[in-house]
Amino acid sequence: xxxxxxxxxxxALVMSAPVQATVxxxxxxxxxxxxxxxxxxxxxxxxSSDQMKxxxxxxxxxxxxxxxxxxxxxxxxxxxxxxxxxxxxxxxFALAIDANGTVKSVEILEYRETYGDQVRNPAWxxxxxxxxxxxxLKLNDDIKNLSGATLSSRHxxxxxxxxxxxxxxxxxxxHD
Amino acid sequence: MLSCxxxxxxxxxxxxxxxxxxxxxxAADAALAHDAISAAFADIARVHTLMSFxxxxxxxxxxxxxxxxxxVIVDAQTAHVLRAALALSALSDGVFDVTVAAxxxxxxxxxxxxxxxxxxxxxxxxxxHIDDDNGVRLGQPLWVDLGGIAKGYAVDCAIDRLRAHGIExxxxxxxxxxxxxxxxxxxxxxxxxxxxxxxxxxLELGEAAVATSSGRxxxxxxxxxxxxxxxxxxxxxxRHDCVTVVAPQCMHADALTKLVMARxxxxxxxxxxxxxxxxxxxxxxxxxxxxxxxxxxxx
Numbered sequence: 096x097x098x099x100x101x102x103x104x105x106x107a108l109v110m111s112a113p114v115q116a117t118v119x120x121x122x123x124x125x126x127x128x129x130x131x132x133x134x135x136x137x138x139x140x141x142x143s144s145d146q147m148k149x150x151x152x153x154x155x156x157x158x159x160x161x162x163x164x165x166x167x168x169x170x171x172x173x174x175x176x177x178x179x180x181x182x183x184x185x186x187x188f189a190l191a192i193d194a195n196g197t198v199k200s201v202e203i204l205e206y207r208e209t210y211g212d213q214v215r216n217p218a219w220x221x222x223x224x225x226x227x228x229x230x231x232l233k234l235n236d237d238i239k240n241l242s243g244a245t246l247s248s249r250h251x252x253x254x255x256x257x258x259x260x261x262x263x264x265x266x267x268x269x270h271d
Numbered sequence: 272m273l274s275c276x277x278x279x280x281x282x283x284x285x286x287x288x289x290x291x292x293x294x295x296x297x298a299a300d301a302a303l304a305h306d307a308i309s310a311a312f313a314d315i316a317r318v319h320t321l322m323s324f325x326x327x328x329x330x331x332x333x334x335x336x337x338x339x340x341x342x343v344i345v346d347a348q349t350a351h352v353l354r355a356a357l358a359l360s361a362l363s364d365g366v367f368d369v370t371v372a373a374x375x376x377x378x379x380x381x382x383x384x385x386x387x388x389x390x391x392x393x394x395x396x397x398x399x400h401i402d403d404d405n406g407v408r409l410g411q412p413l414w415v416d417l418g419g420i421a422k423g424y425a426v427d428c429a430i431d432r433l434r435a436h437g438i439e440x441x442x443x444x445x446x447x448x449x450x451x452x453x454x455x456x457x458x459x460x461x462x463x464x465x466x467x468x469x470x471x472x473x474l475e476l477g478e479a480a481v482a483t484s485s486g487r488x489x490x491x492x493x494x495x496x497x498x499x500x501x502x503x504x505x506x507x508x509x510r511h512d513c514v515t516v517v518a519p520q521c522m523h524a525d526a527l528t529k530l531v532m533a534r535x536x537x538x539x540x541x542x543x544x545x546x547x548x549x550x551x552x553x554x555x556x557x558x559x560x561x562x563x564x565x566x567x568x569x570x
Contacts, residue, residue: 098479098517100550100560102470119283119293128305188286203284203291241460242447242474242483242515248286255286 117206122176125202129191135166135174146265154260156253165266173266179254188251190258196267201255283308287315288422290446297440307436311429318425321346322417327385331415334407335387342406350405352417352424359526360396362541366533367526368396368502372416380498388412423482423525426450450480450521463513463552480521484528485513501533508533511554518547
């Protein structure tokens with residue numbers, strides 16, 4: 096097992112990179128992966144203030160937007176594209192709910208990590224290419240891996256809880 | 272020989288194991304890559320369900336709710352991780368101990384498990400008995416928290432699954448505990464939790480696992496509290512340190528970060544035992560290397 100440890104001086108790494116998002120999946124890709132072969136009928140909902148209050152009370156999670164992007168799935172169940180507020184940024188995610196109203200799967204659609212994105216940014220990386228004193232890093236691969244203190248997924252699990260409540264209180268009572 | 276097919280990089284992320292797990296795969300066939308990623312996520316979700324400290328149906332919750340001394344059959348995977356944890360406890364004379372959860376609950380860093388009997392003070396890893404048929408008995412009331420080892424195990428399972436699906440180049444990252452597939456070289460940036468670092472640490476790896484632990488992000492007004500606990504003294508460790516371990520298996524890398532935090536240079540034998548190396552940054556920002564590799568600072 097080979098490994099090489101390098102300390103790159105921070106002055107060689109001026110932090111000028113704008114925050115960039117890593118896009119994992121589009122809404123359409125997430126739909127195809129989470130409900131293979133199904134078709135999707137948009138059933139977008141604007142929640143009333145009473146509904147928002149009821150969802151907040153039942154889930155103990157704040158409802159930030161009255162707009163709910165939900166699709167009815169031909170094979171049964173619902174697909175919802177929503178977002179939560181992370182530490183600094185919005186995190187878009189998709190929730191698949193099966194016909195029984197339970198979570199089928201969750202996929203994060205985009206993610207923004209400040210430090211990780213600085214590392215990913217080509218302009219950021221170009222600044223230290225060849226600047227190390229010993230053998231320079233072979234930067235033929237992007238630095239896409241970050242090892243560090245665990246980031247909590249609490250925001251997303253709270254978002255899932257809020258959408259399950261929204262499903263139970265609003266979507267499950269919708270009729271064609 | 273170089274393939275003529277274009278190589279797709281496919282990356283997906285799911286909230287699992289209390290963190291965000293990302294899986295990145297490079298493959299010519301995008302559909303095959305997505306199938307492999309979905310299967311790997313399913314394996315991680317299974318570990319999450321079996322070994323969660325809080326899920327009402329987890330093996331650990333069943334163990335914590337059972338009468339003291341009762342034999343609880345756990346899943347073979349849970350038994351495997353418990354055996355690995357107990358082996359690490361034996362090798363470290365109890366510095367690594369999966370029963371320190373009681374201390375974390377006392378510090379309000381962890382909610383108490385649902386419906387569990389409160390642990391007996393002084394209960395520890397020697398009170399966990401596991402037989403050949405995956406039966407587990409607790410000699411005293413205690414709480415097992417596999418948080419310091421199961422995340423790494425889940426990453427290992429995901430890598431095995433990707434490999435079984437024919438994937439040759441990938442990285443699975445569970446909130447900073449990661450493992451690579453393929454010779455790379457893979458470049459890993461280490462997030463030390465420093466606010467204004469003078470240097471940025473990078474690792475260049477072939478196929479290997481990396482885990483980083485730091486108590487820095489958790490430093491609060493409560494000077495006793497830290498997410499990392501010394502198994503023998505039950506006091507907090509690593510409140511101002513950052514430890515990165517490189518090992519063949521992520522389960523070992525994950526667990527060894529805590530041991531290096533607790534024992535420092537005395538953990539060299541353990542690192543060698545698992546073919547691992549550690550990179551440690553102290554409270555003053557100074558780096559040192561332990562184990563297989565030597566420190567190659569660029570500045």
